[in-house]
Structures are given as structure tokens and as C-alpha cells.
Amino acid sequence: MKTLLALLLMAICCHVSGNELPDYPYIALIKCGHGNNIDSCFRSSVITIDSPGITETYGVEHYAFSTVSYRVGDAMGYEIREHVSITAGNSSSTDVLTIKIIRTIDNAVMFEGEAEPGKKIEVSL
Numbered sequence: 001m002k003t004l005l006a007l008l009l010m011a012i013c014c015h016v017s018g019n020e021l022p023d024y025p026y027i028a029l030i031k032c033g034h035g036n037n038i039d040s041c042f043r044s045s046v047i048t049i050d051s052p053g054i055t056e057t058y059g060v061e062h063y064a065f066s067t068v069s070y071r072v073g074d075a076m077g078y079e080i081r082e083h084v085s086i087t088a089g090n091s092s093s094t095d096v097l098t099i100k101i102i103r104t105i106d107n108a109v110m111f112e113g114e115a116e117p118g119k120k121i122e123v124s125l
Helices: 002-012 038-042
Strands: 026-032 047-051 054-058 070-072 075-080 085-089 097-103 108-115 120-124
Touching (some): 026 038, 097 120
Antiparallel strands (some): 026 075
């Protein structure tokens, strides 16, 4: 699984030279429970991604998160910029919402956390 993730992250990360960072230097891996239905954690809540100059909000009532992300193993991947904050409410009654943020240039885990059912998770980079 780690090898597959590393290969996927290398494919996602654009080519950079010198000390430049790609436009989207991080990937957020977001998972709801053990299945592949990420939207079940956002049935009556949202995930908000704030970065300089843009705020994106996803949820069943807005725009389903699964339509702007892609499958990475049993999680959904979403490319994010620097100086970002993510707030996600977990509206599932049974599943735990997890977020892991990885720096794509070296696969370093920058954040890993979870929200129990009915709770929320916040992270800023």
C-alpha cells in the first residue's frame, strides 16, 4: 500500500526544479469509515477548504466531495495548496472521518487526525 501511495504521489506531483514547490504541494487523503463512501460523512455537514483567495465548500447539499477528488486506496485524494485550512464536520452516525495530509515532494506526513461521529476536525498548514 505504501509503495502504491508513493508511486501515485510522484505521478501527481508536477515536475519542479531547484527549490520550487509545485502549485499543489500537498495531498489531503480523506476517509470515512472502512468503505469507499466518503459522502456518508458529509450527509448533513460539509468540508471547507480555505486557501489564499479561494474557499471551497463540499457536501451533499453543496457539491459532493467525491466529484472533485480521486480514489487513493480506500481514501479520497484532494490536491491542496500551501497556507490552507481544512474544516470538516462528520455527520455520520457510525463512521470515523480521517484526514491525512502528505507533502508530495517527499511523501512526508504533515498532519493526521480524525473526527468521531458527530464531531469535526480542523487543520491548518
